[in-house]
Amino acid sequence: MLDSKLIKSNPELVAEKLKQRGLSTAFDEFLNMDTVRRRLLVEVEERKSFRNRTSQEIGKMKKAGQEPIELMTKVKEVGHEIKEMDEQLISLEQKMGDMLLTLPNLPHDSVPVGESEADNVEMRRWGTIPEFNFEPLPHWDIGTGLDILDFDRAAKLSGARFTVYKGAGARLERALVNFMLDLHVDKHGYQEIFPPFMVNSECMLGTGQLPKFGGDMFKIEGRDMYMVPTAEVPLTNLFREEILSAANLPFYFTAYTACFRAEAGSHGRDTRGIIRQHQFNKVEMVKITCQEESLNELEKLTNDAEEVLQLLGLPYRVVSLCTGDLGFSAAKTYDLEVWLPFFSEYREISSCSNCSDFQARRANIRYRPENQGKLQYCHTLNGSGVAIGRTVAAILENYQQADGSVLIPSVLVPYMGGMTQIEK
C-alpha cells in the first residue's frame, strides 16, 4: 500500500512513478474525497468533544441528585448526528482505502524505465551454455523417456498442468528441496520455517495478492482460506500486526512449500512440461529489514539464489526488471533466468524483490528504531531460492546425454543416495 500522505503531499510524483509502470492514475477524486473527509472529521469530532464533556457533566449532576433532562435530550440528538456523520466518514474512508489497495508499489529510482519484458536490463551472465553433439530433447520427453515424469496419469488424477514424479524423479525433487534449504540455512544464515500451506485472506491482503488477484489462487470453498501461491505469503505475514525491535532486524527466513496457482495456463503458455503447473514446489527466502538496508539486502538475497544455480552448474543470467514488468508489490526485482537447451533461451527460475514498505504497510509490520524514535514500517524482501520444478527441467535438459540418460550434478549426489546418473 502506498503512503496516503505521500499522495496528498506530492500526487504528481506518485502519478509519474505509476506511469512508469504503465498505469495512468489521476488522484483528483482521491484528493477531493480526502478534503471532504477532513472537513467531516473536524465537524464530527467537535460533536464528539461536546458529547464527552456534557456526558461527564451529566454524571456529576446526577451524583448531585439532579436529573438534567434537557441536557440528556440534547446529547442524544447530537449522538444521532454523530452516527450519521460517522457512517459517511466510514464510507469515504472505505472508498479511499479500496483505491489505495489496488495501486501497485512505486518503482525504485534505480529500476530501469521501460514498458515490457523486452526492456529489462541484463546485469550479468554465469556459466557456459552446454553444446550437444545431438539434438537436445525437451525435458518432458527426457522425463517420460526415463519414466520419472508421468503427465498422463497426473491428468487422470487432477487434470492438466499437474505432474506425477516417479522414482528418481521424485527423489530428485526431494533432493533439491533439501539441498537448497541446507544451503540457505547452513551457509547463508536463514532460519528454516515450515509454514501452513493454507492461509487466510488477511495474509493475502498483506502481501498484495488480494484484493486484485484473487482469481489467481485456489480458494477453499466455504472458508476464508487460500492455498499458498508462494511461501512469501506465510513468511512475510509472520510478523503481521507486530512491532519489532530494531536490534532484532534483519530477519532471514527460508521455507519449502508447495505452491498453488490457479492462473497457470490461462494464457496458453508452456502447455507442455513442468514449467507452468497448478502445483509446484519452491524454496523461498524472505527478509524483514529496516528501511536503510533493504537495497543492500536485495543484492545479497539475489546472490544467495544465484549460488544455488552455480552449485548446480546451471548457466543463468540476472535481469533487472524494468518499471513496466515489475510485480504488484515490488519496488525493485531481479529475475534469475536459467538456460534451457531445448528452448534455446533463458527462462525465469527465481524472482528476487524488494517490496520496500509496501507490504509492511498493508500488513502493519513496524519496528522501533535504535534511537527510540517514531515507529517505522519495515521493508520486506522475497526471492525464490529457487523454484524446484523448473530446476528439475533445467537439470534434465542441461545434463542430458545422447543415450537419453541424465547426469546428476555432483552437489546433489549425496542427496540422491549416491546416484550419479538417471538411466532408463
Next chain:
RNA sequence: GGAGAGAUGGCUGAGUGGUCGAAGGCGCUCGACUGGAAAUCGAGUAGGCGGGUAGCCCCUGUCUCGAGGGUUCAAAUCCCUCUCUCUCCGCCA
C-alpha cells in the same frame, strides 16, 4: 462436533457503567549514585487520524481494551453475532 474459560499497552497483569488510554510489575530511555559496572533510587515511556503550525518541536481534539453491531446522556465494563486461544469430552493422521 459437545461443554466450559478467556482475549486489555513492547511484554505481564488489574480494572464489572462516568473521575480509565487504562493501576502495579517487567522491559526500554534519561538522570542520580560508582573509578567503572551490578544493585538501588528518581523521571519518562502506546498507536492511528485530524486541527493549530513553516515544521510528527510543541499545543490540542478524537478514535482504539480480539472484530462487528446494539443498549445508554455516558461502555474496557451491559446485550447480540463472529473470530481466535486454552481446558475437558468425542473423533482422528
